[in-house]
Amino acid sequence: MPRIKVKRTSTVTDMTAMCDVASLLLTFFILTATARQPEPLAVSTPSSTYEFKVPVENNAILTIGQGKVFFEVAGTKVRAKTLELMGEQYKISFTPIEIQRFSNIGSFGVPIQSLKSLIAMNGGDRMKPGVQPGIPSDSTDNQLNAWVLNARKATKEINNQDMRISIKGDAKEEYPVVKKIIDVLQKQSVNKFLLVTNSEAKKK
């Protein structure tokens, strides 16, 4: 009696196709990626159903959390110009290398007097807690006012557009802190703001 032959198939599958797909996806993501900037002041924004995208250009973001305020203006050229204007105002001269390095820093929160040492630090050290105490916004030394004003000037000069101001506040932040910042802006006759929020599904 002939024995039944069981054909043994190997369990090795051809991975080439899978590899192709994976590398295709990888290439796509590398090319489209804009790496998320690490933020020195982490905030969790409240959620809302608004569907208005935060503009990528001509925009300054004020991050408010833990009673501190951090500042960021969009665009490397605008940042460089803003620093130049700030330097003129506070009589601090920044070297071209410092300006170039500053234009790559996103959100920051130090008084202008210690900005030079912040620029000299490497990226990792800047993110350490306690390094950045926030931008002074008291009436005696209102540097936030100067930053916003100079950023508006710089945006106008370089992009010839009005700068929008976005406020990225922590959900748990007490309102008076936010009000203090808004009052600074209203002194400059900026009455329209964008409040950065997480998107939330619309209620039906």
Add this chain to the structure above:
Amino acid sequence: MAELNTGGKKATPRVDMTPMVDLMFLLVTFFILTTVISTPQAMDIAKPDKNEKLPENRLELKASKTMTILLGKNNKVAWYMGVAGESAPTIESGSQIEDAIVKNRKTADASGVAGDFVVLVKPTSGSTFQNFVDIMDELEILKVKVRQIDDDNILDNEKQFMKEKGIL
């Protein structure tokens, strides 16, 4: 003499791709996670101009069509219609304000007085940023067209009422 086994069965040059695929997917995952997939959303708000010299900055409101919402501590709100002190405010939790707004709007629209239904939002020192965003969002959802933010003129009787109720 021993022959070199060159001819005959040719071994296919197969490379094991499994580790390579593993690595690829690891990188893909990394890039997906670090990419900013969507820019964050924003809420567009406008505050009244503080320049009191301009006469057009003063806005007259109809008492029967104005609802004032005070934002207090612990996600509580107090609201009243019309002039402060004339009608007792109602305390509600922030998430239930929706019904009150809808009801008041209906009453105001039925009153026959000309003008829009206005909601005046007054965030007090007890409220958080979240409360403020929530109420503005609620007004947007309910399509309340005229809304004003006022955090400077919190009246004394409003403060006193809120203190009595323990939400300031």
